[in-house]
Amino acid sequence: MEKEEIGNQNEENLQVEKAPEMIRIEVPHLKAPTIVGRVDLDAINTKLKPKKKPFEAVLKEREERFRATKEKQAEFKEKRKEKRKRQSRQKELNTTGKKKIVFIINPRAGIGHYKRVVRLLKKRLDLTKYFYEFFQTQYRGHGHVLAIQAARERADIIVAVGGDGTINEIAKALVGKRVVLGFIPTGSGNGLAHHLQIPTRISKAIQVINSGHSVSIDTLKINDKICISIAGLGFDGLVAELFDRSSRRGFFPYLYYVTKNYISYKPRIYFIEEKEKEREVYEAMLVSIANSSQWGFNVKVSPEASMEDGYADICFVKKPSFFRFLFSTTALLTGNLHKDKKAAHIRRLSECTIYTKDGIKLPCHIDGDPIERQNKITIKVLPKSLQIITPKKLL
Secondary structure (H helix, E strand, O other), X not given: OHHHHHHHHHHHHOEEEEOOOOEEEEOOOOOOOOOOOOOOHHHHHHHHOOOOOOHHHHHHHHHHHHHHHHHHHHHHHHHHHHHHHHHXXXXXXXXXXXXXXXXXXXXXXXXXXXXXXXXXHHHHXXXXXXXXXXXXXXXXXXXXXXXXXXXXXXXXXXXXXXXXXXXXXXXXXXXXXXXXXXXEEOOOOEHHHHHHOOOOOHHHHHHHHHHOOEEEEEEEEEOOEEEOOEEEEEHHHHHHHHHHHOOOOOHHHHHHHHHHHHOOOOOEEEEEEOOOOOOEEEEEOEEEEEOOOEEEXXXXXXOOOOXXXXXXXXXXXXXXXXXXHHHHHHHHHOOOHHHOOXXXXXXXXXXXXXXXXXXXXXXXXXXXXXXXXXXXXXXXXXXEEEEEEOOOOOO
């Protein structure tokens, strides 16, 4: 009975009136009835009720999840399959004593020799010495990625098939490592191949690889980038930029950009600094940092450059007057530019800094490929830092 009386008293003290869409609560002991809470029931019901998706949308989501799961499974199986292949190849190499050689081919290099290269490699490569694999680059910088991967998978030799830019991509992944670099030149200028006396005929270049003779060469560190053959600041950097943008390859497009921009290009004042020495000043059309002797097409900017002496040749090439143009050009093409003091000044250094007087950033290239424009470059030789396959008679 007491419980019922308490319940009745509570009902008298707290009266609840239900409105069609709202709830109003009134407290009787206050002087005037006051609304202390309102609740929109329809709004609450609408939020609480889950929205049902159309059957087609649900079905589509399920199909996408199923497809994603299948793709992941297929990717996992492919990776496992590749891993098993690598393991079986490694076992074969260990039992037969063959060396693993990886070819990284740039199909865009030069005038395009991809199919011919693959056919000749399968025909001429010495399979008693080597177990080979092929990879094809898909974009700029891909050769570097493939070279790192091949080195991790214990390749003995990695062969770059392309021009000087392709060689640079692959070689910079091998600097300071035991993996040997080989290359088959299929680029436009092939300056490094000419310097190292590696034949530009594909079949002859394969014979050099079959010989397996290798030497250790210097490389250059220019700012934070690796250079194998030659780099440049100024006019040759501009030509490299224009040539890179062109879809045409070969000698004549290169010559076209040289002749088109030669007259309008103005020489600059350059400073060169060595450690504990006073800076020197030169006026030049371009500055060439040469580890090897030439730009390409047998055009030698520093004919006496060596890749084994621990030095880089810093060549300040002047813009000749109208009357000296023919004489200087002849000296350049015949390999006598270093003898013409009025055309060029060459310094042989292991480490230095070069910068422009006016601070303007100039076109720059490394191994024929343009990089960001620079107004200051630091150069350091990395002695004997790369192993490379060369003809036995070389160096």
